[in-house]
Every structure is written in C-alpha cells, then in structure tokens.
Amino acid sequence: MFNYAQWFLGGMSIALLVQLSQPVATAVSVDKGLQTAQTNSNDAAAKALVEGTQLYQQGTTEALRSALPKFEQALKLYREAGARSEEASTLNWLGGIYSELGEKQKALEYFSQSLPLFRAIGARSEEATTLLFTGIVCSDLGEKQKALEYFSQSLPLFRAIGARSEEATTLTNIGAVYSALGEKQKALEYFSQSLPMYRAIGDRRGEGGTLTNIGSVYSDLGEKQKALEYFSQSLPVTRAVGDRIQEALTLANIASVKRVQGNLTEALTNIESSLKIIESLRTKIVSSEFRTSYFASVQNYYQFYIDLLMQLHKTDPNSGYDIKASEASERARTR
Template identity: 70%
Template sequence: MQSTLLLPAFTVSRLVTKIEKNTKGVAMLDRAQWFFVGMLIALSVQLSQPVAAAVPAGKTVQTAQSNSSGAADKLYKEGVQLYTQGTVEAKRSALVKLEEALKLYRQAGDKRREPLSLLGIGKVYNDLGENQKALEYYSQSLPLFRAVGDRGGEATTLYNIGGAYLELGENQKALEYYSQSLPLFRAIGNRSGEALTLNNAGLVYSKLGEKQKALEYYSQSLPLFRAVGDRGEEATTLNNIGLVYSELGENQKALEYYSQSLPLTRAVGDRGGEAVTLYNIASVKRHQNNLTEALNDIESSLKIIENLRNKITNPELHTSHLSQLQNYYKFYIDLLMQLHQANPNSGYDVKASEARKRASNP
C-alpha cells in the first residue's frame, strides 16, 4: 500500500504503509485488490449461465442442485455486498455468507462457482491479515479453476497467492506466482490484471535490491494503467518509480515522478495516497536541503493522516494507524530540529516540542 508499493495504512481501502528507517520514502502497494473486482466480473458471467439441464417448453423442473445453486448465488451476492462496505465487521460477516454459499455450491456439484467462493473467502482473509488462511483457500480454488478451464479465475488466484506471499515477506515465492499469472492475464487480454501484476512484481524486485529490474516492471505497468483509465493505480506506479529513483540517489528524478503522482491522488480522492506522496516529496526535498519546503509538505501530510485517523473506529486498525503516525511525527520532529540548528532563533524548537506532545498524546 499497502501499493504497499508501500503506502500508509491510513488508506483503509487500497494501500498499505511502510516507513523506511532511512526516510527515503514510502512505496505504494496494491492491497484491497487481490483482484476481487476481477472475481466479481467472473461471477457475473458464471451466474448468467444455466445450472440445470434444459427442459421442454411449458414444463417446470426444479432440482435440488438448482435450488442449492440459486440459494448459494443469493448468499454469495450478499457476501459481496457486505465485503464492499469495507469495515472489518462487515468483512467478517461476509465470510459467513461466503462460507454458506461454498457449502451449497458443493452440495449442488457446481464446479464453476465453487472456486469463485473459495477465491472470495481467501480474499477476505487476506484483507483481515490472515494470510496463511487465505493461502489455504486460494490453494483449493486454483486446481478447480484449472479443471474447468477458467483462465481468468486461474490468473486471479495466482495473482492473489503472490500477494499473500508478498505480505508474508516471501519475495521469491511471490515472484514465482506473479510470473505464472502474468502470461495468463496477457493471454486473455486482461490489461488491468497484467498491469497490477507488473506493478507488484516491480515492488518485489525493489525489495530484493534489483532496482533497475523494478523500474523495468513499473515502466511496463504505467502505460497499461493509463490505457485502462485507472488513475489511482497510475498514481501508485508513479510513486513507486519515484521511490526507486530516490533510493538510487537520483532525487530530482524522484521528485518528477512524485510530482506527477500527487495531482492524480487528489483527483481520485485518495487522501491516504496524497499523504504518502507528500511525505515522499518532503523526504526528497530534505535530502536536497530544501528544508522549508520539506516542512510544508510534511505538515500537509500529517494534517491529512490525522484527519483520516480520527475517522477510524475499529480498535485494531486504530492501533496500526497510530504506529504509522508516530513514524511521520518522527520525521517531522527531526526536520524541525534540523531547521532549528540552522535557524536557532526562529522557533522551530518550540514547534518540535509541541509536535512531541501531539505525538505522545494522539
């Protein structure tokens, strides 16, 4: 995010945050999509296909199998509706619905819809941070998608498995699954899936220290996101490219990409992404010794993050976001003290003292 690709966990939807200790920046990671949207599209196609055999006109034949599938479809859709509410509570309720749907699909012998349910359940567990549990369900759905020849479902599952391994820190495993999903997305012409896979693979290569390889993958994903009109992911990719250049010491180049990302995050209303990009811009400007400008950017970033934090009601999420806020404050306080050393009579030490109080009493 998160992105995440590491974005502040303050974006409860799409991104995850990680602050690097060297304050080089924050990458943005796709998270809320372990490609759930693709799964929903696949489901709508599946649900349009008849389950029972055709019957003579004017006669009604109702089987236990069709009843089970019909009830399962209803439960599945209810689960999806709960999931899209985005809260932890709603997602846990979605799990119940999806598990019930899965049971009925199995009773009906519905081999096309069963893996969709498994994929959905795995996705929800992934969102809840239970990655091993997610992998259990993904590993069940994968052979079923292959058995019915659903390459879209197969590609999506492989992508999601890669994402789960990425969050578990198993980078080589993540790459292994991304390398399997990528040609499948290309084969079926799914440019969004292709772009997301390229972006996440780029993140893995960046984490492995292969910065040029990361740039290659990010640079391939960028025009694809633009082609499908996904400005949010375009912003994510621009931010990720900027971070790689920052890590390579090419600060001006990094700033160019961050500056392209910022208006896009604002245009799509991604406040968390905006906060992260501002943080990254502040980090670069600090390295360039543009301390006053860096201060303005980090203050704008903190204002957004504090506003987002105040809207979080879930205790677990609140604790997680609070941890990230502390990292932002640390950067802010260090910057203020750096400014104080250069301008001892300008009151930066007072601002740093006030910031320490806010950080300790959020």
C-alpha cells in the same frame, strides 16, 4: 525515504465478483428431484453470498468477521450442488477477507483451494487473478521469491486473454518486489512497462502509484532530482483521482527529497500537508482495530516530521520548532 511500493490491485477488489449460479441446459436426463434440490441449494447459496457481500461492503472488522460464516455457508451449499465455478469464487471471497483481516496464511489456504478448481474448469481469467492475489499475499508475508513465482504465472495468462489492466497491475507488483529485494534497475524495467499501459487504458490511479514507485527507486539510487520529477508528476494525478493515501505518500516522499537537498522549509510544508491528510483519514476509520493498524503504519511519517522540526530548531532555536516537535510527538501517540 518513504519507500513503500504500491502493492495495489489497480482498482480490482481482493474479492472476485460474485458469480451467481444459473440453470445450465443439458441433453442428459436429470432426475427432477435432484435438479430441484440443486436449484434450491444454489438459491440458498446465492442468498448467503449476497448477505456476505453486504456485510463485506461495510468495511469494519466486525462486519468482515460477520461476513465469514455467510461465505462459509455459501461454500458448503455450492459444494453440495456441484457448482464448481461458484465454489471457487466463494473460496476467493474468503481468501480476500482473511487477507484484509491480516490472517495471511489463512488467505493462502483458500486461494490454494480455488486455484485448481479454476484450472479444472478452464477459467483462465479467474486463474490468473487468483495467482495474482496469491503473489500479493506471499509478498505481504515477506516471501518475495515465492511472490515472483506466482506473478510470473499470472502475467502470461493476463497477456493471453488481453487483460491489460491486470497485466499492468502484475507488472507493477513484480517491480515492487524487485525494489524490495534491492534490485532497483530490474524494478525500473517493470515499472517502465506498466506506466504506459496505465496511461493507454486511462487508469490514472495506477499511473499515479507507478510514478511514485519510480520516484522512490530513483531516490534509493541517489538520483534525488530525477526522483523529484516523478513525484511531481504523480501528485496532480493522485489528487485528480482522489487517492488521498497515495497523495500523502507522495507528499512525504517529496519532503524527504527536499530535506536531503537542504530545502528544509519546503520539506516542512510537504510533510505537514501529508500528515494533515493522514490524520483526516484516520478519523474516518470506524473500526478501532483498523484505526490502530493504520496508526502503526504511519508512525514513520511522524518520526520524520519530528526529526525535521528538531533539525530546524538547531538552525533557528527561537522559532518554536521544538514546541511543534513536542506537540507532534503527542499527536503521534494519540489513537
């Protein structure tokens, strides 16, 4: 079973939206020279931030690393200007980029700096989002209980401010952690809360991912037909929103269930469709580093395919399944 719970952000970027500083009216007299210096510093910081986001949007490893000094420059300038909100947002940008680069501990360092700043200025939405990001990174590091602690802090904040999309995302992430911990019924409780929320707000990507998660849990519980029902609901949703990664995962999960049920040829059709998407996506990754990482993450799809082909070969030795298995093994080694 391809039991990968969706640690997704429900359409949110890991980096917070840029909050460019604006002049703030005040009744307190401020020295004009100091005010001008602060304005210049804010303008320079905003320029660095824009340049950093432009690099970030390119998505390659090289561009992400080139963006880092831009955000560090913006961070320094915002600190000098005393712009605490912008400082905190820039810290989250840096945390998000380091997380995408796989440097999770470094990401946590930045999130741990931004969190008290958001709390100090009363930015509850940003506080909740930072808690969510921190929980996701902790989960990525295998620190599941710590992840739950952060999610349990973000959930009531999102509820209090009426952020339903983020609430649903947090519920899904809690469910995913419980699933990873083997507490399947608890996972179902949280997924069953997030699913109707995604549907109510029209978040079809979140809906599709959660349907797949529920199917995975039922499969782990041995309820294969029920799992298939959820995967079958997820597939048209993920296709409708163009979520190719989720579509590939769902097809692979369907193949896994079909194989257990003894429908080997149907399983073969599904896993081949999944691999076709995977290989198509791999060719579109510009960065060799990201391509290698992506390749490593989908190796179990190839292994499933090869094992299934060899199982079919035993039942029908003259149909060339062993040749296809050999070809698949070669494709799995080709980066």
